[in-house]
Amino acid sequence: MAACGKMAVLDKVILVLALRWALTAGDDRWEAFSQPGWQHGARADQENSIIVLLALRQRNLDLLESRAKAVSDPGNREYGRYLERDEIYGISGPWKYDVDLVKKFFAPHPGTLQFSYGGDFARYTCTIRCIEKVFNTSLTIQKGPVAPGTTPIRASEPIRLPAEMQRALEGTSLNAPLFMPPHPTQRTESAFKYPKSGRKAPRVRPFLLAGDQFVSIHFVAYCKDHFVNQDSIEDGVCTSSPHSVLITAFDIIVLQAQTNTQKVVRLPAVPDVLGQKVGRTDDGKPCVEFNATLGSVANYASTTVRIRSLFSDGSVSDFSQADEVLPVWPMAYTTPALLSRNYGIPMHEPVRHPRNSISVAEFLGQYYNPEDLESFFKLMGVRAWSTKEKLQLIGENLPMAGSVLGGEAQLDIQYITALASNVSALFWSVPSIELATRQEPFLDWLMQLEDTSDQEMPLVHSVSYSDDALTMPLWFKQRINAEFMKLALRGITILVASGDDGVSGGFVAKYGKKYCGTNREEFPSSSPWVTAVGGTQLAQENVPVCGYTSGKVVVQCPQDGEVVCTSDKGGGITSGGGFSADFPRPWYQHEAVEHYLNQEDGPVPDQDVLKFNRSGRAYPDLAAISSNYLVLMGDDLQPTSGTSASTPLIAAMVARWNEDRLMNRLPPLGFLNPLIYQIFSKHPSAFNDVQIGDNRCSRSTCCDVGFRAARGWDAASGVGTPQFKTIAAILREEALLAFGGRFGRMAPIAMSESTSGSGMGGDLASVGLIPLLAFQSLVTGLATLAAVWACGHCGRRGSGSAEALGARRPLLSAA
Structure with a gap:
């Protein structure tokens, strides 16, 4: 009996331990640490440091989402009433129980535990030996060569955490340091x-x-x-x-x-x-x-x-x-001057407002060389103003590596600062790699943004990185999407490249046509809370009639126009686009996308030839030229193509549109998509409608079907490419309607001579907006007084009067 009693107790202990360290089958929060196909070799150096990012559960995201929609929708009375960082995290921060549980779990272990500003992230830094013990896994060196900007470290098995820790966390992200050669050299092509x-x-x-x-x-x-x-x-x-x-x-x-x-x-x-x-x-x-x-x-x-x-x-x-001989496509090189002419961007007028700021997010060992940037300005005839003094670095930078291996980063910083000259710019470098996805550590970057105060946060962020969504854990995508939503609440614009491998993504480029037939969408470009930027290229056959030939008529179009950027037409890449399998179609694009799904110009493929989620978030939202950019790499100009080129171009435009608002003490544009689709609906001529091309190809291989361009929005070029000056004028008109009664009494900011630029005079575009706003505010005030007088004489009673007069309600009721 005693033995039986001991066995019963032992069974209970084993059961408790099993439950305590339960690992939910199929739970991608932990299993993604180790993926099939990795060839594991020797154990990693036990004394190297590594970072684990813990994403804690959040509260009241539904309330935040409702508010984010309101402040981003030009048709809503709350448009532009962004929340401060303290307000957001006072509503959505983690439960205190979860925070205490995480602290208690890591207390016995070495290393450092650092919580984010809002407490919903924690960064745990320790040696590999320590990480293996804490998370019950092992880290090994992957066999084979290691490319610069990657890491050979892999987890050989999923991590294991106690059940209560699993309940407290949305997921974990393991970030390893990058491998960078001490003396990087350009890859040389083998001689034919x-x-x-x-x-x-x-x-x-x-x-x-x-x-x-x-x-x-x-x-x-x-x-x-x-x-x-x-x-x-x-x-x-x-x-x-x-x-x-x-x-x-x-x-x-x-x-x-x-x-x-x-x-x-x-x-x-x-x-x-x-x-x-x-x-x-x-x-x-x-x-x-x-x-x-x-x-x-x-x-x-x-x-x-x-x-x-x-x-x-x-x-x-x-x-x-x-x-x-492989066919080639002669075409003009893309330079800041060409982009300025094509879109009407006033590249030689400096950005003056001190709060107007922009950031390029860089990952995977992408760096820039300040000397190359200065030389690029000289080569392209761009006046530098105070760009050099106003360019800040967040994270690390290796300038010599930038001149050799930093094609992405050099492209981003050279063009965004050339087209938004004199803007306060941040080069935001995150030098690590996320092991579960083997891609960019997006959550680490977003935690850093959370830790940035409202006063120091760049208003516009250009992200030239997007990956195959099917390779990412679902929790990872959902958490990133939630963080983008919170940035929308803060009035921040996030622009993301739509991808360079068309409808079926990089797997077709790597492994061939067996991956055709499925829309493999990119992420985070398919997030509903970012603006996805597709790619175009210049061509003369840019409307259907161009190239028409019959026995009596031959039509040639001498003027350059824009078509979908495609690798099979010399674009170097193919504009990414399609429909998300993870996120439903958002409210702001329903009408535009429904029209595309039912139009006959370029009918969408049937599901039996191309599988895609018709009700999912559709992207891109808009597009711009993405081919043949000249980028200075050390002493050489190199042609580069990608939606990673069109994205900083659009970001520069947004910074200039923000300039008009900030100079009139209006809120920045914030999350763009509701505004983009509203402008497109009311003023379709504000965008160049891209009607030729499709995205069936990757960079190297073409599938049989993809999404075709058509009149209106399409899944290859979005609503088209923006006409800068037309949209700037529309935004001024919309500001009268949206902000006249709330911001009109404010005077424009008086800029110092050093800020405004010597000899440039006053603000050319927006000075006339203040009198109009003031006049509209006066009219609104008189109308309100008349309404009060009328209510007093008609005997209307109390409780509804405040709401009838438009009194502001509390922002949110937090649980």
Whole structure:
């Protein structure tokens, strides 16, 4: 009996322990620490530090969401009445029981525990040895090479926490330090190796270089004996060939599919016409590689070349085959000046208001070089004003790494500060990687924003990073979405790139067409509380009639316009877009999206060929040029494409629109989407309607179907691209309606000479708004007095009078 009693007690102890350390099956809050397919190797260095971010449960998110909708909706009387940080976290902060539980759990362990300002995040920093013990897992080094901006550290198994801790937390995010080489170098392309013999036609290197109305080619010649030429132009091409027949010239045919033209160019084999350098054959032997640049080539057309040799005996070789060369698309390079002309951005007028501020969020080892930024301004003819003095760094920066590996960060900071000149800018660097998603530590960044006071918080944030939503735990996406909603309550604008791999995402680019047929949306661009920015490129066939051909009519459009940016048309990337499987369609875009789903211009694919959630949050919201940006990397300008280029462009526009409001002491624009869709509904001409293109391709592989552009909103370009000055004028009109009675009595801010810029005069765009606001405020006040007088004489009773007069109700009732 005693033994049985002891066994019963032991069983109870085991049961209690099992419940205490229960791990819910299929719970992605813990399982995502370890993902299948990882090749685990040696144990990680036990003394390295690592960070675990704890997301505590929050209260009253439904109340906050209701309020966020109100302050963001131009049609709501609470529009622009943003909450202060203290108000938000007084309503939504965690339960005290959960906070005490987390403190008690970590108290016996080494390391540091730091709570966020609102208490809904905690950052626990400790050694790997400590993390493994606390979270009951093991961290190992992943086998294989480690790319810069990543980490080899992986968790070999899910973490295990006591059941009460699981209930207190929404989830955990494990952030590891990045690997960065001590002396980063640019990745060099492998030299193309030419066949050593077996042909007479020249062989063109497969990759052509294309620019604004030109293509550049590299090729080798073959002599009469069918062996590759090894003689320089000065010695005579093929002079050492046994046949002693020289090559005197080359004929090049430039083929352009869209223009249906063939241009023939004859290039004499002389030093002033052809360049030359040492090439290599497939057996490693040296040969002479020639190069030439061909001008007056039409832009925006698929271009390839064929070439033949002319011999001194009057004979010619065959032309090389067109399919030996990959087609290229000549097009204009994108510069700040081109963007300024295309959208009407006054890039040479400085931003003056001291509160007007902007931030670029950078992850995964992306840094910038201040010297490159200064040189970029000089090259592009951009006046720097006080940009250098007003640019601040949050986190770490490695300038030399920026010049070599920081293409993303260099692009962001160079263009956002060039187009919003003199703005107070923050380079917000988060130098770690989230292990569950192997991507950006978004929650760490959002915790830092929570810890930033209202006075120091940048008003506009440009985020050029978005990832495959299906690779992220659901709790992770939901918490990020909630944090974006809280930023909307603070009047903050968040812009996120929609992605560069079209409808089916990066998995198609990496693993091929087997991942076609499903809309793999990107996140956080598919969050309902951010503004997702898609991509366009310039083209002449930018409306359906362009390129129309019949027996009687041939239509060509000489003016450049915008089409969806697609890799198969030379855009370098394909604009991401589609529908979220995680978040329902938000209220502000219902009408626009329903119209798209039912239109016939470019019908949406049937579910049997493309699976997507018709009722989900649809994105992008708008778009802008995203192709062929010139970015300064050290001493070299490099062309770059991506929605990570269009996003800082839109952010610069928002900063300039905010300038008009701030100069009149009006609240900033905040969360943009309700305003965007309202403007689109009332003033569709404020956006350039992108009607040509689709997003069926990734950067490297094309699926059969995707979402097509159409008149109105579409899932490839949103509502289109903004006309800066038109929207600025509309925003001034809307400000009269939204704020006339509440802000009209305020005078414009008097700017000091150092702030306003020498010789620039007063505020050109917004001075006239103050008298109108003041007049409307006066009219509103008189109308209110008349209503009071009328109510007093008609015997209306008390309890409803305050509400009838528009008295402000309490902001929220917190539980």
